[in-house]
Amino acid sequence: MKTLSLMMPLDMHLHLRDEEMLKIVAPLTSYSFSGAIVMPNLVPPVTTLEGVKEYRHRIKEAMEADDFEPYMTLFYQHYSREFLESARDHITAVKIYPSGATTNSEGGVVNFDIEPMRETLEAMSDLGIVLCVHGETMGFVMDREAEFMSVYEMLAVNFPKLKIIMEHITTREAVETLDKYENLYATITVHHLMITLDDVAGGMLRPHLFCKPIAKRPHDRDALLKIALAAHPKVMFGSDSAPHPKHKKESCGCGAGVFTAPIALQLLCEIFEENNALENLQAFVSDNAQRIYGVCPEYKEVVLVKRDFTVPQMYGEVVPMRAGEILRWSIERVD
């Protein structure tokens, strides 16, 4: 039977939430990943050093594995150099959200004028703290990411030593922008490698595929696939797995988020195998991230086998992507 071994998989964009939800989802990621960049969009968002330390502690308690590192982030606001110096050993990145762009982003940035951000971003650049960006304007929903490219360019030019991650990219425009500036990098989700807007809303509405940024056109998905399958050295896997309770997804006012944590590696195997690119999956799910972020993850070997796996209908109160469907790859064991 065909097998594939992945060393130290990393999820460079993950939502773990807090309290009961954290207890459900944290073990699902720590089982098969060595580490993850943990998003700070709790309610209220993580903006203090105490908040980071306490959240990390709660994550570690909820994980059922010691061989997992949560790479912590702060929710962007103005931070002084002094504060960032004190925080630097406890965080990996700062995540910036445009206000109102997605789930729990109300405290985000209202406009991206450089000058008010200069002190914080210069200090981050000097201290080697990465900037993760949710790159969407508040324009027409299909154009939001493409319209944001000028902001990425402005950030890249003004802070040339700052590592800037274009999170969960969904468009051809983002793929093109990536190579224009040395200090731009990107994460790509597994769902954006698979679906387009048609899958979300082309037939009956499928709330469990609704996320921000919304899935785009076939040519956008193809552009993402091309760089992911080639394990382009500036891209990394980041699931953006975002658990919402079933009743909040299957309701009027469905929250944005696709829950993929427990099926991400299996789906990636399927996609990379179908495209004859399995040999590049290791770089996409770990090696590129290790190099870009300069992290040395805990040892973990995940052995996948080409055997059918039926996705559970629910994990706790969360419906995963592909619930009840059969995937072609399973996780055989984790060493």
Ligand code: DOR
């Ligand atoms: O779909 C999304 N869900 N996109 C985000 O940026 C946030 C996330 C969440 O926190 O649910």
Ligand code: ZN
């Ligand atoms: Zn996210």
